Amino acid sequence: MSSPLPDDPVALPDDLSWPQKARVLSEALPYMHKFAGQTIVIKYGGHAMGDPALARIFARDVVLLKQVGMHPVVVHGGGPQIGRMLDTLRIQSTFIDGLRVTDAATVDVVEMVLAGSINKAIVTNINQAGGFAVGLSGKDGRLIQARKLTRSVRDPDSSIERQLDLGFVGEPMAVNPHVLEQFRQSDIIPVIAPIGIGERGETYNINADTAAGAIAAELKASHLLMLTDVAGVLDGDKKLIQDLSIERARLLMADGTIKGGMIPKVETCIATVEAGVNASVIVDGRVPHAVLLEIFTPQGAGTLIRAVP
Ligand SMILES: Nc1ncnc2c1ncn2[C@@H]1O[C@H](COP(=O)(O)OP(=O)(O)O)[C@@H](O)[C@H]1O
Ligand SMILES: CC(=O)N[C@@H](CCC(=O)OP(=O)(O)O)C(=O)O
Numbered sequence: 001m002s003s004p005l006p007d008d009p010v011a012l013p014d015d016l017s018w019p020q021k022a023r024v025l026s027e028a029l030p031y032m033h034k035f036a037g038q039t040i041v042i043k044y045g046g047h048a049m050g051d052p053a054l055a056r057i058f059a060r061d062v063v064l065l066k067q068v069g070m071h072p073v074v075v076h077g078g079g080p081q082i083g084r085m086l087d088t089l090r091i092q093s094t095f096i097d098g099l100r101v102t103d104a105a106t107v108d109v110v111e112m113v114l115a116g117s118i119n120k121a122i123v124t125n126i127n128q129a130g131g132f133a134v135g136l137s138g139k140d141g142r143l144i145q146a147r148k149l150t151r152s153v154r155d156p157d158s159s160i161e162r163q164l165d166l167g168f169v170g171e172p173m174a175v176n177p178h179v180l181e182q183f184r185q186s187d188i189i190p191v192i193a194p195i196g197i198g199e200r201g202e203t204y205n206i207n208a209d210t211a212a213g214a215i216a217a218e219l220k221a222s223h224l225l226m227l228t229d230v231a232g233v234l235d236g237d238k239k240l241i242q243d244l245s246i247e248r249a250r251l252l253m254a255d256g257t258i259k260g261g262m263i264p265k266v267e268t269c270i271a272t273v274e275a276g277v278n279a280s281v282i283v284d285g286r287v288p289h290a291v292l293l294e295i296f297t298p299q300g301a302g303t304l305i306r307a308v309p
Contacts, residue, residue: 027296027297028292028296028297031295031296031297032068032069032296035070035222035223035295036068036069036070037069037070037071038070038071038221038222038223039070039071039072039073039184039216039219039220039221039222040065040070040071040072040073040221040222040223040225040295041072041073041075041212041215041216041219041221041223041224041225042062042072042073042074042075042212042225042227042291043075043076043077043208043209043212043224043225043226043227044058044074044075044076044077044122044227044285045076045077045079045208045209045226045227045228045229045285046076046077046078046079046080046081046082046118046208047079047080047228047229047285048227048228048229048285048286049076049078049118049122049285050080050229051286054285054286054288055121055122055125056125056128056129057288057289058125058227058285058290058291059122059125059126059128059129059131060129060130061289061291061292062074062126062129062131062133062189062291063126063129063130063131063189064292065291065295066131066187066189070295071183071184072189073180073189073190073192073215073219073221074122074126074133074189074190074191074192075192075194075208075211075212075215076114076118076119076122076191076192076193076194076208077114077194077207077208077209078113078114078118078193078208079100079208079261081113081117081118082100082109082110082113082114085109085112085113086106086109089109091105091106091109093106095260096151096164096166097151097260097263097264098207098259098260098261098262098263098264099149099151099166099169099207099264100169100205101165101166101167101169102166102167102168102169102205103167103168104167104168106167106168106205107167107168107203107204107205108203110195110205111137111193111195111203111205114137114193114194114195115135115137115139115193115195118193119135119136119137119191119192119193120135122135122191123135123191126189126191131187131189132186132187132188132189133188133189133190133191134183134188134189134190134191135191135192135193136179136190136191136192136193137192137193137194137195138172138192138193138194138195138196138197138206138211139195139196139197139203140179141176141178141179142176142197143175143176143179143180143192144172144175144192144194144195144196144197144206144211144214144215145172145173145174145175145176145196145197145198145199146170146171146172146173146196146197146198146204146206147170147171147173147198147199147204148166148168148169148170148171148198148204149166149169149170149171150163150164151163151164151166152164168202168203168204168205169204169205169206169207170196170198170204170205170206171196171206171210172196172206172210172211172214175214175215175217175218175219177218177219180215180219192211192215194206194207194208194210194211194212196211207264209226209264209265209267209268210264210267210268212224212226212268213268213269213271213272213280216272216275216277216280217271217272217275217276217277220276220277221272221277222277222278222279223277223278223279223280223281223294223295224268224269224272224277224279224280224281225281225283225291225294225295226265226268226269226280226281226282226283227283227284227285227290227291228261228265228282228283228284228285229284229285229286230262230284231284231301231302232282232283232284232301232302232303233249233252233258233262233266233282233303234257235252235257236257240302240303241303242300242302242303242304243303243304243306244266244303244304244305244306245305245306246270246273246274246305246306249266249269249270249305250270252266253266253267262282265282266282266305268280269281269282269305270305273305273306279304279306280304280305280306281294281300281302281303281304281305282302282303282305283300283301283302284301284302287301290302
């Protein structure tokens with residue numbers, strides 16, 4: 001019998017018998033073989049990281065993926081945390097299609113919160129769980145080169161198209177995988193804040209879903225997991241859609257069933273699947289070990305978006 005380990009800070013209630021535990025471990029083996037050496041991009045949303053106990057479980061799952069030979073890359077958000085800091089500083093903030101309109105004062109706060117406190121909290125959790133995490137923003141190693149995002153809307157009455165100015169909201173133009181390739185060869189787990197760098201050195205606020213998608217596509221990840229605070233994509237009757245075709249996703253966005261923060265998520269899943277990522281999944285980050293369930297079991301916990309219905 002192996003010697004007991006020190007007190008486990010993330011242990012869950014013991015609801016499995018020993019034979020059941022052994023079976024769970026054994027059933028993970030084929031998935032470990034299948035995905036060894038693959039890159040798994042995990043988008044860790046600001047809403048999913050609210051509970052400290054779940055955050056520790058998440059960190060431990062990421063370490064486990066690296067330990068069994070996969071290459072997890074964490075790209076994090078922090079929308080609610082940015083919102084709270086903006087409130088404290090009495091800076092008003094509005095959203096268009098799930099994107100924060102970002103003026104010069106706001107982009108400073110966004111960078112401070114994302115690349116500062118949130119990034120370091122995740123790095124610390126992963127390192128406390130026995131991993132070796134290094135935090136980066138899209139500025140480090142020119143990781144995320146970005147330009148100003150332009151959006152237009154059509155006036156429903158006149159049908160005239162109008163440009164919307166979102167300020168310093170960026171869209172990724174290129175992802176430079178050089179630094180991340182070095183990490184692949186090592187035990188380092190990258191933790192990335194979605195800040196972009198413009199041609200003239202300007203700072204861009206990039207939606208974390210979009211940043212995660214661009215990184216997943218560039219790294220040819222096998223999986224993109226998007227952890228959030230809902231069960232997945234819900235239909236008009238608030239029922240979970242487990243399998244969502246690209247065609248239906250577009251219809252649900254057009255008719256307003258998918259709205260707000262879910263729009264960049266679904267748009268990103270579509271873009272990454274079209275770019276060759278095998279599975280893009282919107283995952284319920286409130287479920288303990290959601291990452292392990294998604295990678296190591298056939299069940300998963302959320303909405304899988306794929307090219308064919
Ligand atoms: N059809 C839908 N199904 C599920 N969630 C939806 C849907 N449409 C809009 N949403 C909203 O999208 C939110 C998730 O996006 P967001 O708040 O940006 O999360 P995160 O911080 O994890 O990126 C949900 O909490 C929900 O309010
Ligand atoms: C342009 C834009 O909207 N950027 C986001 C960046 C953080 C983010 O995306 O965080 P979540 O994943 O937690 O929503 C913002 O300012 O809130």
